[in-house]
Structure formats: structure tokens, C-alpha cells
Amino acid sequence: MAVGVLPSQINGRHHKIAFDSDTEVESPPLSAPPSPVGAAGSFHRPFFCEVVPLCDLYTVTHVILLPSSLRTAYSPFPLRNAVTNTDGVNGHRTKPESRHQFADALTNLGLGPAEWAAARVSVFTAILPSTDGYVSRADFLQLRLQDFPFPISKIRECVEPLRKYTSYKVSSVSVSSEDGLASVIEQAAGVIQWADLEASVSILDLQRYLLGLTQELRDRLNNAPWLTSHPIPRKRVALVRGRPNLTAGGPVYRAARALGLDLVIVDEEGHWLQPDTEENRMHREAFLSTDMTEDAGVVDRIIASITRYRLPVHGVFTLSDNFFVTVAKVAEVLGLPSSPVSAFETSVDKYRSRLLQDSPGHTARVSSVAELEALLSSSSSSSSSSSSASNTTTNPKPAFTPHYPLIVKPTKGWSSECVSKVTHPSDLARAVAKATARHGSAAVIEPFFAGPEIDANFVLLDGEVLFCELADEPPCAADARDAAVDATFSPEALTLPSALPGEEQEIARETLREILVKLGFRTGVFHVEARVVGSGLEYADVGGGVMDLARKEREGDGEEEKAKAVCKLVEINARPPGYRVSVPSRHTYGVDYFAAHMLAAVGDTERLRLVARPFDHACEGRTRGTQYWSRLVYIPAPREGRVRWPSGLSPCEELKRRRPDLKDRIVVAVDYCVPGEKVKAYTDGARTYVAHLLVCSRVSRRDAIEIGDEVLKAFRIEIEED
Structure with a gap:
């Protein structure tokens, strides 16, 4: 529904225009002299509006302000005097209205006349949820509208987390007067000011602009409720290890604030978040100074810090790999939501996690080069003995037999540190020495799996996949066939969404989900690295020097290729991907892993479902849900x-x-x-x-x-x- 008079073209040309499917309006001639522009705060610009039922969840109202020079006797809304607004719901301020209520309503949001370009076309959109409910996160629009293809000037979200929002029903009567339209702005959950359009824009282009804008809003909002049906209790969550700086921690602190979660930091004396400054209070409620030395007493010290705090803590989590097991033990003692300690113990040990998919005799663990030499000698002797002696054991343990190329890495480690690809036996001892020198841990020796590498990120709730994305990691230096032992597995890029065939993506998703659930990981966010062995695709020059996945040249039909593809686990990280790898997911899919991780930690399953909703874009060649x-x-x-x-x-x-x-x-x-x-x-x-x-x-x-x-x-x- 559209209300008001829209000139057929802003530069004065005269056309017939359609406001909706069954109403046509003939625009009047623009011959009347323009009225003078009023003082600041007054509303002297012609405008029209359009109410669109966006989907079951939202209605939007578009308001278009035309250039001041086109104000004529045909201005659509009469100005009313001395009307008092006593509504005051949804947290909006109330005050006696001036003669220009609509301008005042926008001014209260920082979007008033001072922000308008008088000689251009200004466009606003009010977002109104269709039902009552409780606000799941305050920055919902900022998240869902990021990288919107139509330039945005400002977004104003008019609600607070956890507060109840009362729906406001918009009708033709609602916007038939200026004070009615002002009420729409005042009761909106959010208002968007789009970048101004040129005054010379044609009515046809303006119509196309509004249609495109509306469709884009629909793709971002139609599957993503802003509100929950039940009251949301305020909860407090403790972060063990508060992140090294604001760049790495900012996404966590902002998400907690938007969700209405009170964040408590548990970390060493001297951490940058410890001083009780105004800026630090924006990021956390409190800082609990704790000795974080990684010894047998660290669990008890963290528990003591949390239990001494004056307010109850409803969940605990960490983003630091070396504290996963510790925090799981803390949660277990305090009775807080968490995966089993045993699941974390396996995931952080790369030898134990490799055994989840191991072929007998292909994986080994050694603590030193001397132990490696003893293992190889023993394996050689065992192999010789078994070939010459009679079979006296029903199920003998297979001897470790290196299959080159292979991978050597610390059993405890991250970021591809001290990981080596070994293609020749003479380099094996050197790789083991490098791996065992890192973190004081043993080295795991395992097969090298050739095939496209993927990052798989899961949001699980009781074993159900709420969201899963696969991203392609192009080959790094160590992937080369003739890579030296010093070549690194450091990533060079990440491409979203994955270009792997749908069947292979499904194999990867289900294989990795089964591994997670079998370990005991049923709820939370998990970053898993894997390779698809036997994929129908491989990296190649696709033209012009561009390296990307391309169809392999090989014999066999599609069914044979599908049967050969298997997913091989590389490692499990029982946390969101690191802050720089979380960025592409948040922008491409609209899913905030840090928010999901914290909601899982406090057991807020209803909001966990909400934050795991990707966009609803559908585009040929692109995974549904990616913008x-x-x-x-x-x-x-x-x-x-x-x-x-x-x-x-x-x-x-x-x-x-x-x-x-x-x-x-x-x-x-x-x-x-x-x-x-x-x-x-x-x-x-x-x-x-x-x-x-x-x-x-x-x-x-x-x-x-x-x-x-x-x-x-x-x-x-x-x-x-x-």
C-alpha cells in the first residue's frame, strides 16, 4: 500500500506510476510555485510512504522525502497542531508533539532534518516485528544488514536486549497523517536511513530501487526472528582467558553486550581488561584476577574465583585451546552446561583424535628422536619376525609402518606451528625434533591425505546441526608434491562458500558430525579441519593464472567418483574459528559464532537456534544462505x-x-x-x-x-x- 503523491519523475517529467498491483496514480503537474523551506526542525518536504508486509515476521514502511524545491499545494499530509503522544511503549520517549511530528520522531533517533540533504531524495525504512516478543539481541539489524548492497547512511535500533517489544499494527489509517506516520517511526524496532538519491532519479528507477531494497530486506529477515516468544532471563557468563587485545576480543564483548549477557573475565593479574575504567566496563562486568599457571591446581583456582564472585555465574567458556580441558572440568564441578571432559581431552590430543579414523599401523606417537629410532627399529624387527615365524597370536598389533608422504606435528599445538610434511625417510628425525620442541609435547606421525582441504564450522544443539558451513582452503606451500620438510602449512586464503560438489559436501558434513557426536560434543560451536580424499575436484589453473577447484581429468563415471570421495579429519577445535576466520562467516552468512558459543555456554537453547539462522539468499552457483x-x-x-x-x-x-x-x-x-x-x-x-x-x-x-x-x-x- 502506498500513501501520498509521488511525482512521476523528480526532474518534472510526467508519467503514470503504479504504487501497488491494483492502484495507479496519475501524478499532478508540477506547476505550482514551491514553498520556502522551513527552519531547522520543521517539515516542509513533500513525501510519500509505502507499507510492505515483508514476511510473517516483519512489516516495513518505506518513507521517501522528495527535494524541498518540489513542495507544492499537493503535499499529501496536512500538518496538525498540539497533538499529544501518550503511547510511550517499547521504550520510546514521549513528549508533546510540535506541528511537525514526523520530523521530530526522526530527530529523536538522530535522523532528523539536520541529516537530510534538502536538494536530494531521502529514504527511510521502519522495521516492525509482526508479533509481541522479547528482544533476542540489540544489534540484530546491524548484523543482518551488514554489507547491504544498497548504501546505508545510518541504522537506529530502538530496542534493548531482553526487553519486551509490543507489536504495532500498520495500516492505511496509520500513515494517513503526519502524526500517524510519526507513531510508526516511534514504535518501530529499528529505522534505517539509506544514502540519499540524486534529485534527478526517474520514477521508474525509484520504483526499481524500492523493489530491490525490499527483496534484499526479505532475504535477510524472513527466516530470522528478532524476538523470542518467552521472557529471557538475564544470565552471566565467565570467559576464561580474556583475549590478548581488543581486535581479537571485540567480537566477543560486543556480542555479549548485544545479547544482554553479563560478561566476567577470569585471567592473570595485569591483563589489559583488569583496570576498572569506563572503557573496560563497556566490555565486561568484572575482572576476576586468577593465577592461570597451567598446573594441577588451576582448576581449583578458577573455581574459587568464580564462587567468590558476588553474583551467580550461569556458564563458563574459553577460546584458548590450551584451556579447553581445564574449563570443561570447571563447568563439571560447578554443574554448568558443557561437553564431557573426555571429549575435550581427545580433541586437544592430535594423536588420540587421529585414531578416530586411523588405519592400523599408520599412526604413531613419539616423545623424542631416540624414541622414533627405537620405534622404527622395533617395527622393522616385528615385520621381519612376523614374516618368518608361525602365526601364534590371533590378533597381533600391527607394527608402525611409515607411508610417505606423512605428517609430523605436535600432539598439542595450533596455527600450523611446527607441522612438517615428510616425503623422504631422511627428513623424519628432523621433523620429529621440531615437533617435540614445541609446547613440550610428543609428536604424532600420521598419513598425509591428498585432496581439497576444508574448514567445516558447526553449530550443534543436542546433536542436531543448526548450521554448518564449508569453506575451501587453497593449497599451501607444503601441499606441493615436491615440498621440502621446511615448507609450511600456513594458510594463504579461504574461499566461501565451498565449490565442492553437493554430494561431497554432504559426505563431509555427516562424517564430521558423527565424529563430534561420538566424542560427546552435542551442543556448541566447533571448528573442524578436514580433507576430502578422492574428490572429483582438484586445484588447477582455471584460466588467466587463477587457481581454483576444477573437475579432475580421470576415467570412470560419476558413480565411481562419488564412491571414492571420503572425508578425513585433520583436527577438531571445540570452539568458534579464530576471530579472523569468523569474520568471513559472519559477513557471508550472517551467523555470529561467538554469540552462539556463549548462548550454548549458558544453556540458552531458544536463542541458540535464532542466532544460527543464515541469510536466505538464493543465487545460481552459490550456496543458499550466502549473500x-x-x-x-x-x-x-x-x-x-x-x-x-x-x-x-x-x-x-x-x-x-x-x-x-x-x-x-x-x-x-x-x-x-x-x-x-x-x-x-x-x-x-x-x-x-x-x-x-x-x-x-x-x-x-x-x-x-x-x-x-x-x-x-x-x-x-x-x-x-x-
Whole structure:
């Protein structure tokens, strides 16, 4: 339904226009002289509005303000005087209305006349949930509208987390007067101000703009409730290890605040979040100073800190890999939601997790080079004995037999640190020495699985997959057939969504879900790395130097290819992916893993379901629920030395300034280093990164990869040798 008079073309041309499927309006001639523009705060611009039932969950009202110069005697709404608004629901302020209620309603949100360009077309959209309910998260619109293809000037969310929202029914009567339209703005859960349009926009283009905008809103909101049907009790969650800086921790703290969760940090004395400053209070409710030494008493010390706190804690979690088992034990003692301790004990031990899919005799664990030599000698002797002696044992344990190429890595470790690919027996001892030197742990020796590598991220609730995404990790230096033992498995990029065939994606999802559930992981967020062995695709030059997955050239029909594909686990991380890898998922799918992780930790299953809803976009060649193709690009340090910013801009900002053609394609750009900081080319055998950038394409996956490659090529960072 549309109300008001819309000139057929803003520049004065006269056309017939349709406001809806069954109403046509002939626009009047624009011959009347314009009225003068009123003072600040007054409303002297002609406008019209359109009410759209977006879906079962929401109604939206679009309001279009035309340039002030077109105000004529045909202004659609009479101005009313001395009308008092006594509604005051949904937390909106109430006050006696002036003669320009609509302008005042927008002004109260910071969207009033001072923000309008008088000579352009201004567009606003009010979002109104269709039913009553309780607010699941305060920044819902910010999350669901990120990277919206129509430029946004401002978003105002008018609700608070956990508070009840009372629905407001919009009808033709609601918007038939200025004070009625003001009430729509005042009772909206959120209001969006779009970037102004040129005054010369044609009515046809304006109609197309509104249709496209409405469809995009529908794809983002029609499957994502903002409200819950039941009251949401306020809960408190403890984060063990409070993240090293605001860059890494910001997404966690912001999500907690938006969810209405009170966040308590448990960490060492001297942590940056400990001082009780105004800024730190924005990020956490309290800081519990605790000795975090990783010894036998750390569980009891964390429990003591939490139980001494003056307020109840309803959940506990960590994002630090070396504290998974510790925090699971804390949760078990305190009776808080958590997966079993045994599940974490297996997941953090790469030898035990490898045995979940092991072939007999293919995997071994050694604590030193001497132990390796003894194992190889024993295996050689066992093999000789078994071939010459009679069979006296029913089920003899198979001897370890190295199958090259193989992987050597610490049983405890992360970020591809000290992981080696060994293609020749002479390099095995060197790889074991490197792995056992890291974290003081043993080394696991396991098969190397050739095939496309994937990141699989799960949101589970009692074993049910609420959300799962697969992302493709292109080959790294160690994947090369002739890779030396010093080549690294450090990732170079990540592409979303996966290009693997649907059948192979389903094999990967179900295989990895079964492993998680069998271990005891039934609820939470899990970041799993794996390879698809026997895939019908492999990385190749798809033209123009672009490397991507392409169909293998091999004999056999599709059924044979499908039968050969199996998913092999690389490792399980019982947490969301790291903050830089979580970025592509949040932007591409609209799913916030940190929010889901915290809701699982406090047992809030209703909201866990809500935050696991991806977008509803459907596009040929793209996984449903993705708003675009994206490419995460890692920028490695080119050399060792000290960082300089000659231009005064960070490298990411300098790139966007120098290459405006890339700027609009870069969704996120994060620098890791500051001037004067010393960086290494490698850290514990893994590449040192100085930045990451996320680029996107609504055109094609190939376009996203090409943009990512260009960003990597164009990125400049100056590092001086000491």
C-alpha cells in the first residue's frame, strides 16, 4: 500500500506510476510555485510512504522525502497542531508533539532534518516485528544488514536486549497523517536511513530501487526472528582467558553486550581488561584476577574465583585451546552446561583424535628422536619376525609402518606451528625434533591425505546441526608434491562458500558430525579441519593464472567418483574459528559464532537456534544462505625487521587510498602491526601474518578470487632490517 503523491519523475517529467498491483496514480503537474523551506526542525518536504508486509515476521514502511524545491499545494499530509503522544511503549520517549511530528520522531533517533540533504531524495525504512516478543539481541539489524548492497547512511535500533517489544499494527489509517506516520517511526524496532538519491532519479528507477531494497530486506529477515516468544532471563557468563587485545576480543564483548549477557573475565593479574575504567566496563562486568599457571591446581583456582564472585555465574567458556580441558572440568564441578571432559581431552590430543579414523599401523606417537629410532627399529624387527615365524597370536598389533608422504606435528599445538610434511625417510628425525620442541609435547606421525582441504564450522544443539558451513582452503606451500620438510602449512586464503560438489559436501558434513557426536560434543560451536580424499575436484589453473577447484581429468563415471570421495579429519577445535576466520562467516552468512558459543555456554537453547539462522539468499552457483562469494586473504610478513608507515597510514588504509578500485570490494581490513614493532618472517615454523583482508563478489566465485589475488599483489608494508 502506498500513501501520498509521488511525482512521476523528480526532474518534472510526467508519467503514470503504479504504487501497488491494483492502484495507479496519475501524478499532478508540477506547476505550482514551491514553498520556502522551513527552519531547522520543521517539515516542509513533500513525501510519500509505502507499507510492505515483508514476511510473517516483519512489516516495513518505506518513507521517501522528495527535494524541498518540489513542495507544492499537493503535499499529501496536512500538518496538525498540539497533538499529544501518550503511547510511550517499547521504550520510546514521549513528549508533546510540535506541528511537525514526523520530523521530530526522526530527530529523536538522530535522523532528523539536520541529516537530510534538502536538494536530494531521502529514504527511510521502519522495521516492525509482526508479533509481541522479547528482544533476542540489540544489534540484530546491524548484523543482518551488514554489507547491504544498497548504501546505508545510518541504522537506529530502538530496542534493548531482553526487553519486551509490543507489536504495532500498520495500516492505511496509520500513515494517513503526519502524526500517524510519526507513531510508526516511534514504535518501530529499528529505522534505517539509506544514502540519499540524486534529485534527478526517474520514477521508474525509484520504483526499481524500492523493489530491490525490499527483496534484499526479505532475504535477510524472513527466516530470522528478532524476538523470542518467552521472557529471557538475564544470565552471566565467565570467559576464561580474556583475549590478548581488543581486535581479537571485540567480537566477543560486543556480542555479549548485544545479547544482554553479563560478561566476567577470569585471567592473570595485569591483563589489559583488569583496570576498572569506563572503557573496560563497556566490555565486561568484572575482572576476576586468577593465577592461570597451567598446573594441577588451576582448576581449583578458577573455581574459587568464580564462587567468590558476588553474583551467580550461569556458564563458563574459553577460546584458548590450551584451556579447553581445564574449563570443561570447571563447568563439571560447578554443574554448568558443557561437553564431557573426555571429549575435550581427545580433541586437544592430535594423536588420540587421529585414531578416530586411523588405519592400523599408520599412526604413531613419539616423545623424542631416540624414541622414533627405537620405534622404527622395533617395527622393522616385528615385520621381519612376523614374516618368518608361525602365526601364534590371533590378533597381533600391527607394527608402525611409515607411508610417505606423512605428517609430523605436535600432539598439542595450533596455527600450523611446527607441522612438517615428510616425503623422504631422511627428513623424519628432523621433523620429529621440531615437533617435540614445541609446547613440550610428543609428536604424532600420521598419513598425509591428498585432496581439497576444508574448514567445516558447526553449530550443534543436542546433536542436531543448526548450521554448518564449508569453506575451501587453497593449497599451501607444503601441499606441493615436491615440498621440502621446511615448507609450511600456513594458510594463504579461504574461499566461501565451498565449490565442492553437493554430494561431497554432504559426505563431509555427516562424517564430521558423527565424529563430534561420538566424542560427546552435542551442543556448541566447533571448528573442524578436514580433507576430502578422492574428490572429483582438484586445484588447477582455471584460466588467466587463477587457481581454483576444477573437475579432475580421470576415467570412470560419476558413480565411481562419488564412491571414492571420503572425508578425513585433520583436527577438531571445540570452539568458534579464530576471530579472523569468523569474520568471513559472519559477513557471508550472517551467523555470529561467538554469540552462539556463549548462548550454548549458558544453556540458552531458544536463542541458540535464532542466532544460527543464515541469510536466505538464493543465487545460481552459490550456496543458499550466502549473500555473496568471499575470499579471506592472509598477508604474510615479507621479511624480518621493524614495521614502518612512511605515509602515516596503516598498510590497509594506504592500500584503499591508493587503489580506490579495490576499496569498495574490501569488506574488512585489519592490520596487526604498528610502527616500530618488530616482526619475524616465521614464528615456530609458521608464517607470520601482518594483516588480513576480506573481499567479496556478487558476480562470481572467480571474481572474488581474482580480487583477492589483486589485493595480495597490491598490498605494501615497509619493514626495515635491524
